Amino acid sequence: MIRIGQAGIPLSCKGRTNKDGLVYTKNILDLNAIELQFVRGLYIMEDEEAQFIHDFAKENDVELHVHAPYYINLAASDEELDVSFDKIIYSATLAQKMGAKSVVVHPGYYGEEGEKKTLKRIIKNVKKLQGNLKKDKIKIKLAIETMGKQKVFGSLDEIIKICSDVKDVIPAIGLGHIHARTNGGLKKREDFEEIFYKLKPLRLKHYLIHVTGVMYENGNEFYHVPIKKGDMPLMPLIDLILDKNYDVTFISESPLLEHDAVYIRLQVEKAIMKRTGKEQANYKDLSEIVKNG
Numbered sequence: 001m002i003r004i005g006q007a008g009i010p011l012s013c014k015g016r017t018n019k020d021g022l023v024y025t026k027n028i029l030d031l032n033a034i035e036l037q038f039v040r041g042l043y044i045m046e047d048e049e050a051q052f053i054h055d056f057a058k059e060n061d062v063e064l065h066v067h068a069p070y071y072i073n074l075a076a077s078d079e080e081l082d083v084s085f086d087k088i089i090y091s092a093t094l095a096q097k098m099g100a101k102s103v104v105v106h107p108g109y110y111g112e113e114g115e116k117k118t119l120k121r122i123i124k125n126v127k128k129l130q131g132n133l134k135k136d137k138i139k140i141k142l143a144i145e146t147m148g149k150q151k152v153f154g155s156l157d158e159i160i161k162i163c164s165d166v167k168d169v170i171p172a173i174g175l176g177h178i179h180a181r182t183n184g185g186l187k188k189r190e191d192f193e194e195i196f197y198k199l200k201p202l203r204l205k206h207y208l209i210h211v212t213g214v215m216y217e218n219g220n221e222f223y224h225v226p227i228k229k230g231d232m233p234l235m236p237l238i239d240l241i242l243d244k245n246y247d248v249t250f251i252s253e254s255p256l257l258e259h260d261a262v263y264i265r266l267q268v269e270k271a272i273m274k275r276t277g278k279e280q281a282n283y284k285d286l287s288e289i290v291k292n293g
């Protein structure tokens with residue numbers, strides 16, 4: 001199955017609440033995923049809105065994810081760590097009320113201790129965080145995101161290591177970030193194959209994939225750009241996903257948000273039509289092209 005949506009309230013949506021954004025995503029855009037952004041400080045949401053989002057998403061089969069505030073440092077100690085925990089637990093509590101599938105979290109920063117010790121420290125803290133979530137009866141999955149700058153913790157290998165060491169933690173596969181960090185490493189089908197090959201030991205049944213164009217230099221991301229303005233091609237990835245019948249959710253985090261989510265949709269449908277030879281396709285229906293499907 002392929003799901004497609006964008007990170008946050010669509011730009012073209014007049015109403016600026018998450019509820020408005022969700023309804024618009026389904027009714028106007030005909031997309032079936034959204035990653036709600038709780039990124040600016042502490043987000044307040046009334047129970048009523050959370051309940052509405054929960055019911056609407058369920059009835060209309062829209063998959064929800066939540067992005068926790070950007071500034072989080074799971075490599076910190078003491079107070080800074082507590083603040084990061086609070087932000088994540090708060091986001092996760094809301095996410096659970098809304099029936100979201102995961103909470104996307106940025107891992108943190110390398111301290112003076114170097115990469116290996118930072119990794120150890122983050123693993124230790126993520127375990128502790130999982131314990132706290134459990135205590136609060138929060139069952140939502142933490143999705144730890146790959147990051148696009150060398151000095152920021154979060155290469156694909158590091159994220160995979162956390163996920164293999166801490167149960168129920170999954171990766172948020174930020175392709176723009178991986179592309180920037182590897183200085184333009186995602187160009188061909190084999191480059192995308194390598195990502196899935198590395199992820200294999202995690203035995204994921206579903207992949208949360210962020211897509212955006214990105215400007216970068218020397219393995220460092222500068223900023224996001226529209227998918228077409230970047231140099232990471234989508235088609236080899238889409239072909240691979242269709243060939244392998246991977247269950248994925250694409251979240252556009254390009255500056256064009258839903259416009260690029262729709263662009264992803266068009267690319268997926270083009271790939272389907274290429275296979276069926278028909279002049280129409282719907283990204284939600286892979287029955288004609290999936291083997292034994």
Ligand SMILES: [Zn+2]
Pocket residue numbers: 067104106145
């Ligand atoms: Zn992020």
